[in-house]
Amino acid sequence: MARRVFTVAALVAVAALTGACTQAVDGLARAERPDVSKVSGLEITTGESGPKPGVPDADLRVENGDGGEMDRLAINTLADVEEYWGEQLPKNFDGKKFEPVKRLVSYDSNGAGVEICRTNTKGVANAFYCSLDDSIAWDRGELLPMLDDAFGPMAVVTVLAHEMGHAVQYKLGEAGGVTQATPSIIKEQQADCYAGNFFRWVAEGKSEHFRISTGPGLNQVLATMFFIRDAAGTSAEKQGAHGSAFDRVAAFQFGFAGDPKRCAEIDEQEIKGRITQQKFDSQDVDTGQGKGNLKVDDRRYLDLLEESLRSAYNQSGATPPTFEQGGASCPDAKETSPAAYCPATNTISIDLPDLVKIGTPPKRGQKGGIGDFAAFAEIASRFSLSIQKATGYGLEGPAAGLRTACLTGAWAGTTTEASDKPKLKLSSGDLDEAVAELLADKSLIAADVNGTVVPSGFARVEAFRDGFYEGSGLCTRKYGA
Missing domain, CATH: 1.10.390 (Neutral Protease; domain 2)
Structure with a gap:
């Protein structure tokens, strides 16, 4: 991610979230509500591959x-x-x-x-x-x-x-x-x-x-596709x-x-x-973690993230959640990391050390996290739960997890007009970080309020992509159970 504005050229114009959770999206007649226990019509299985x-x-x-x-x-x-x-x-x-x-x-x-x-x-x-x-x-x-x-x-x-x-x-x-x-x-x-x-x-x-198997087996196949991708930029x-x-x-x-x-x-x-693949541009700075990766614990970037989320969902009519650092007890949800949403208080708590672990990209031959977009998207997923709560959707279960992934994708696909004010910008490689996070066993982008994840990485990636290309209207219609 880089400073300025979230955009992936003109292709994401169709994914603008300007109508929030009640926006109608062209072509929705072809979108059938999926059975969250299946992958493209097949039962989710966990057997040998x-x-x-x-x-x-x-x-x-x-x-x-x-x-x-x-x-x-x-x-x-x-x-x-x-x-x-x-x-x-x-x-x-x-x-x-x-x-x-x-x-x-x-x-x-x-x-x-x-x-x-x-x-x-x-x-x-x-x-x-x-x-x-x-x-x-x-x-x-x-x-x-x-x-x-x-x-x-x-x-x-x-x-x-x-x-x-x-x-x-x-x-x-x-x-x-x-x-x-x-x-x-x-x-x-x-x-x-x-x-x-x-x-x-x-x-x-x-x-x-x-x-x-359509669960772990397909997850490994998609992980292979991630491995043989073109390099960012x-x-x-x-x-x-x-x-x-x-x-x-x-x-x-x-x-x-x-x-x-x-x-x-x-x-x-x-x-x-x-196609989202793009070259780096002049706004894709190197803050010491590789081109296009920001330091996720920098207060400036966390403020820009919160601003982008408020802007993305501002027409939903929901009261935005407040942000706080460190864990806090919540009476109606389990704690998740690096970010957790508490419905009772409409609060998102952030664990900065864990956020840094996820937001630090791995170096060649060394273990590491994923990258800045993965970390920011995990926070965005918890923010989307507050919107779901305010608009009457349930926060627990597989449908909530896939709807959360879809709404997080919709946030990633939002665009704004150019501004003199600093904004966040989707950079080359960010969406690949989303794929890596979504294929992880404990993906938070596709988790419900308690951190429970649909076992199919295939379904998680598909839901995120739905939101990225088509916006929140599709998310609530397709995953609105």
């Missing part, structure tokens, strides 16, 4: 393989993904037959290089699709083991399902809305979406080799751009909730209206 036990390995021809665990994981993934597209391509694209990828190549980036796609793989820790010879290649030596160690085997499945998405683009050609001249951000968003299509199929129990117009975590997770979720035709509809017009 990963390879199914006792299932024979697939038999696909692989060049340069070593027969090890990573190759078996990759082969089983690609066999299942090809089975999925064998069913779905003709079903969704006028009978178009899916032709399996011609070459599958395994290599070890730490060993001798292999020539693939006019590239020597020595030192290339990557997985990729190459249209020149219709091949998919993966690094079994460094990349796949790292993903497996960090996020589990379904992280490997995520990456390879994405690469098969590129193969689908190539095989569809203009029927899928992609040509050689198509900007990379569109291709990557489509591929993330196609990966989401496949994971829905897995979650429905149709995959031969894999299973995934990278322009979406840059050649090779893949997208921010916020944008990549959105595309995956579109695919999980929709069909392959929805993914093929991702085009330049949609990207211009939706």
